Amino acid sequence: MKRLILNLFEMNCVSHITHGLWRLPDNNRERHNDIEYWIELARLLEDGGFDAVFLADVIGTYDVFRGSADTSIRQGLQIPNNDPSLVVPAMAAVTRHLGFGITFSTTYEPPFAWARRLSTLDHLTKGRVGWNIVTSYLPNAARNFGLDGEVEHDTRFEIADEYLDVLYKLWEGSWDDDAIIADRENNVFADPARIRPIDHDGKYFKVEGPHLPSPSRQRTPVLFTATASGAGTKFAGQHAEVVFTGGPHTDFIKRTISNIREAAVEAGRRPEDVKFVTIAGVIVGRTDAEAKAKLAEFERLTSPEGYLAHAGLPFDPTAFPPEAKLKEVTSTDGGIGRWRAFDPEQTVGEFLAGFGDLSRHPLFAVGTPEVVADAIERWLDDVGIDGINLLQYHSYDTARDFIELVVPVLRDRGRLRGSYDPDESLRDRIFGAGDRLPDRHQGARYRGGAHLPVTRLSA
Amino acid sequence: MSAVTSARPRPLRFAAFVMNTTGHIIQGTWRRPTACQTDFNDLEHWVRLAQLLERGRFDAIFFADVVGLYAPYRGDERKYFEAGLQVPSNDPSVLASALAYVTEHLGIAFTASILQEHPFNFARRVSTLDHASKGRVAWNIVTNYLPNASRNFGLDGLTKHDERYVWADEYVEVTYKLWEGSWEEDALRQDRAAGIHADYDKVHRINHEGPRYKVEGPHLVSPSPQRTPLLFQAGASEAGRTFAARNAEAVFIQSPNLAAVARDTADIRSRAIRAGRLPEDIKFFQGLYIVPGSTEGEARRKAAELDEWIDYDAQLSHFAGALGIDFGHEDLDTPVGELTTEGVQSIIGWIKDLVPDRPATLRDVAHYTASNSRIVGTPEQIADELARWQAAGIDGVNLVNAEIPASYEDFADHVAPVLQKRGLMQREYAEGTLRHKLFGRGDRLPDRHPAARYRRAFAPQPA
Numbered sequence A: 001m002k003r004l005i006l007n008l009f010e011m012n013c014v015s016h017i018t019h020g021l022w023r024l025p026d027n028n029r030e031r032h033n034d035i036e037y038w039i040e041l042a043r044l045l046e047d048g049g050f051d052a053v054f055l056a057d058v059i060g061t062y063d064v065f066r067g068s069a070d071t072s073i074r075q076g077l078q079i080p081n082n083d084p085s086l087v088v089p090a091m092a093a094v095t096r097h098l099g100f101g102i103t104f105s106t107t108y109e110p111p112f113a114w115a116r117r118l119s120t121l122d123h124l125t126k127g128r129v130g131w132n133i134v135t136s137y138l139p140n141a142a143r144n145f146g147l148d149g150e151v152e153h154d155t156r157f158e159i160a161d162e163y164l165d166v167l168y169k170l171w172e173g174s175w176d177d178d179a180i181i182a183d184r185e186n187n188v189f190a191d192p193a194r195i196r197p198i199d200h201d202g203k204y205f206k207v208e209g210p211h212l213p214s215p216s217r218q219r220t221p222v223l224f225t226a227t228a229s230g231a232g233t234k235f236a237g238q239h240a241e242v243v244f245t246g247g248p249h250t251d252f253i254k255r256t257i258s259n260i261r262e263a264a265v266e267a268g269r270r271p272e273d274v275k276f277v278t279i280a281g282v283i284v285g286r287t288d289a290e291a292k293a294k295l296a297e298f299e300r301l302t303s304p305e306g307y308l309a310h311a312g313l314p315f316d317p318t319a320f321p322p323e324a325k326l327k328e329v330t331s332t333d334g335g336i337g338r339w340r341a342f343d344p345e346q347t348v349g350e351f352l353a354g355f356g357d358l359s360r361h362p363l364f365a366v367g368t369p370e371v372v373a374d375a376i377e378r379w380l381d382d383v384g385i386d387g388i389n390l391l392q393y394h395s396y397d398t399a400r401d402f403i404e405l406v407v408p409v410l411r412d413r414g415r416l417r418g419s420y421d422p423d424e425s426l427r428d429r430i431f432g433a434g435d436r437l438p439d440r441h442q443g444a445r446y447r448g449g450a451h452l453p454v455t456r457l458s459a
Numbered sequence B: 001m002s003a004v005t006s007a008r009p010r011p012l013r014f015a016a017f018v019m020n021t022t023g024h025i026i027q028g029t030w031r032r033p034t035a036c037q038t039d040f041n042d043l044e045h046w047v048r049l050a051q052l053l054e055r056g057r058f059d060a061i062f063f064a065d066v067v068g069l070y071a072p073y074r075g076d077e078r079k080y081f082e083a084g085l086q087v088p089s090n091d092p093s094v095l096a097s098a099l100a101y102v103t104e105h106l107g108i109a110f111t112a113s114i115l116q117e118h119p120f121n122f123a124r125r126v127s128t129l130d131h132a133s134k135g136r137v138a139w140n141i142v143t144n145y146l147p148n149a150s151r152n153f154g155l156d157g158l159t160k161h162d163e164r165y166v167w168a169d170e171y172v173e174v175t176y177k178l179w180e181g182s183w184e185e186d187a188l189r190q191d192r193a194a195g196i197h198a199d200y201d202k203v204h205r206i207n208h209e210g211p212r213y214k215v216e217g218p219h220l221v222s223p224s225p226q227r228t229p230l231l232f233q234a235g236a237s238e239a240g241r242t243f244a245a246r247n248a249e250a251v252f253i254q255s256p257n258l259a260a261v262a263r264d265t266a267d268i269r270s271r272a273i274r275a276g277r278l279p280e281d282i283k284f285f286q287g288l289y290i291v292p293g294s295t296e297g298e299a300r301r302k303a304a305e306l307d308e309w310i311d312y313d314a315q316l317s318h319f320a321g322a323l324g325i326d327f328g329h330e331d332l333d334t335p336v337g338e339l340t341t342e343g344v345q346s347i348i349g350w351i352k353d354l355v356p357d358r359p360a361t362l363r364d365v366a367h368y369t370a371s372n373s374r375i376v377g378t379p380e381q382i383a384d385e386l387a388r389w390q391a392a393g394i395d396g397v398n399l400v401n402a403e404i405p406a407s408y409e410d411f412a413d414h415v416a417p418v419l420q421k422r423g424l425m426q427r428e429y430a431e432g433t434l435r436h437k438l439f440g441r442g443d444r445l446p447d448r449h450p451a452a453r454y455r456r457a458f459a460p461q462p463a
Helices: A029-033 A035-047 A070-075 A084-092 A111-124 A140-143 A152-171 A230-238 A250-266 A290-299 A306-311 A348-353 A367-382 A397-412 A424-430 A440-448 B041-054 B080-082 B093-102 B119-132 B147-152 B161-181 B239-246 B259-272 B296-309 B312-323 B344-348 B360-371 B379-392 B406-421 B433-439 B450-454
Strands: A005-011 A054-056 A099-105 A128-136 A178-184 A186-190 A220-227 A240-247 A276-282 A364-367 A387-392 B013-019 B059-065 B107-113 B137-142 B188-191 B196-198 B228-231 B250-253 B281-293 B374-377 B396-400
Touching: A005 A035, A005 A276, A029 A035, A035 A084, A035 A397, A035 B093, A054 A084, A054 A128, A070 A306, A070 B196, A084 A099, A084 A111, A084 A367, A084 B041, A084 B093, A084 B119, A099 A111, A099 A220, A099 A424, A111 A128, A111 A152, A111 B093, A128 A230, A186 B080, A220 A424, A230 A250, A230 A387, A230 A440, A250 A276, A250 A367, A276 A290, A276 A367, A276 A397, A290 A364, A290 B281, A364 A367, A367 A397, A387 A397, A397 B406, A424 B161, A440 B147, B013 B041, B013 B281, B041 B059, B041 B093, B041 B406, B059 B137, B080 B312, B093 B107, B093 B119, B107 B228, B107 B433, B119 B137, B119 B161, B161 B239, B161 B450, B228 B239, B228 B433, B239 B450, B250 B259, B259 B281, B259 B379, B281 B296, B281 B379, B296 B360, B296 B374, B312 B360, B360 B433, B379 B406
Parallel strands: A005 A054, A005 A387, A054 A099, A099 A128, A128 A220, A220 A240, A240 A276, A276 A364, A276 A387, B013 B059, B013 B396, B059 B107, B107 B137, B137 B228, B228 B250, B250 B281, B281 B374, B281 B396
Antiparallel strands: A178 A186, B188 B196
16 A cells, blocks of 8 residues: 655745735744744654655745735745754754755755765765756746846756756766765775766856765755746656656646656656655544534635735736636736646636635545545545645644544555654655665766766775 | 953853865865764764754854865866865755754854845745744855856856845845844734734834845844844955955854954954944854863874874865865975966965975965964963954954864863853853854844844835
8 A cells, every 4th residue: 555755845035935924823833043943843743643744845935926025024924044964953953854855956056065065965964865957937036046037937047957968967877876985093084096087068057076075865856846838847857866756637637747757757767766745735623513613714814915926926806807708807828927827718816716726736635534535545546646735724723633643544554654664765755765866866866986087085 | 342351251252164065175084984074964963963063052053164176286176176175065044953953052154145046045944943943043244256156047157246145135135124124023913812823013024126126025033042143144245344344243253363354353443433323233153173182282182183084185176176276286395476267376375484494485385274263272371362353353253163073072071161260262052043052142133234224124014
């Protein structure tokens, strides 16, 4: 029976993707600046048996809707937004098993420093780190890093592809497993014959190396990515071990899964080398009525405007009468922002109804623990996902409710383990095949210095 | 200037000078049975050290860093790996949030080169850490002098020295704008009833456009306790001193003796005055290596025993590799006067003055790098010596280790109590941010610091 990968979806900001709900009583979202917030969260998740906390990130503001960042800033919508990687060590210090998925963009930063930071994190966590590879989509992010606008989509993936190549060379190829000798008698800490520069010289990057950290437990962290585009599918097939996927309906998601598995096979991997995780909206109660009451409270506070700003709508539908057709109010051809396409025949009113609608996620379950567990099992078995990123309406109540009410049911049904296996790395937990990338992954081709220029250090 | 002769001395500040690696300054001692430097990959190692330092009332833990290998020694980089000499090394900033969580007062200073990341992202990471530590973060601003580091970041070689500081000037300018100017003090409202998290009119784009960087903003992080982290700097060159005088709040010096301290601190302080700052706006931290014993004899025996473990070839490789002059082929016992490597005479000729009674050798240079600014003695003798350093003009000490944790345990257990009795070290921490603890005048940079000009300097965003 397929076991569920259970992640909590987080972001180091106030309003991540449930806009307006930071105002719920006792919600802790505003405490994200405080390291205690993350410590409490990490302990809660590890006590509750979560596999990982998945930290989203952006490096710019949402300032397209109504031509400014007004809505985002007023709503705490991913601004302020702090660095995700830096709260991980504190969480790692108080946990033993919880994994950490960290989002970082390949578009604007040199690969050498990021490779080193991830290796450091993998050492500190003893192999509990994953990297969610993104290429950034916000125009403001581009302008924060010196560009006039977004790098074109396919070029971003071309850059990402080379970025990954540099990182594989550093993580997998630069140091052999037995390079650290720590021979106190003969005064040899590391053997230079087993360490080499990478001398990468590509279209976008030039990196000499060697990698500065020694091999960490996983070497390459677990590679996550979130994509559905053409270039993204190829990229995911080549690189990703866990794909964070979504879409308007289950058929779309099934198609994405099969496309990416196909791309993985084309890249010389096996279909099962890629796992799929989808966002899950879960509102659980001891009774159906209790769950529905929670939903009603969330609906009262949800902010459609927040969702409009988040979608980066290039026009303001709220400025038009609800009965007007979309094609009459915007010249945009249906592809808006990056979230969804719309039907030009739809009315403004119909269109707006989708924003702030908490049930818009395909995997959305409201009800008793059994109802929620049934829904999750259906997704595992029928849609073909492997895990969920649990969306938070309330921090920490969403996670707490899930742990208290749903986890025991999923355990009874064999979908979650009763406890962690001691000392397993994040990769081993997800795939059960050791700490390292499988040999057929393209990152493995640099092991032992293969496909790298002849070493200079052992001269 | 400072009243160094008053009856009750001001406490000196103490930082533990460490690096996220095996061999930092004193090479070879990692082999001692009690040395734990090799555990640097392990979070617990640093957690225990931070807690020890806080128990010992250290002001800060100071992480050095480099992002490349030292220049070839004896033709290649072999020696650095064999000695664990700053390779392998891990990113120090990543440790900070964990160390902040397990301590309450300890300052966390880390080195970051302008080479390694874009200022927009770096500013954001620092602000995140300043929040996580409740205002205990310091940034040691460095350029880069290692060609390999440059080549790790896409450059063909070192950027010219003075150009590096032009680069640094712009880099800090971008970060100052983000830290000080982007968010007004009361921008963050968090008003649940009104549904207003932040006040849009008080969050500003910075629209920086310079020769190297173009950064729109706004800063993504709300104002942290210190906003700008405490600023450390260590440049000794002409351009470095000018940069320090303008920007630094704490300057790390490695002056060879008391006369040099007086000269170096006076020089930087006078440059600070010319930059519109006050002399007391800068604290000087001298790098010192302290070996205590219950008697002078015991201290000397301990120092001699530590010396036996020192890898002098590694000491010399660090020295040569930092200079970029490879005299690794020369025998350690060759008199300096007979060395043939080009450029080496002018670089190490000074060693002859330190060994007047016989021909000085490379071994003398190596010994010097491991014993320079070393104080060996009883806690009382150490206190006397530190008082002299203080009188010469230092405000604090960056304490080099031969062994982790033993060097710091020794200091905390045996030296600190005596220093505290003499008023040379704090007994209890002051409350507040690291900046406030050091200067006692609030969490933020003083108005005369160049970063302060960006406060309220940016127009409201276009509606």
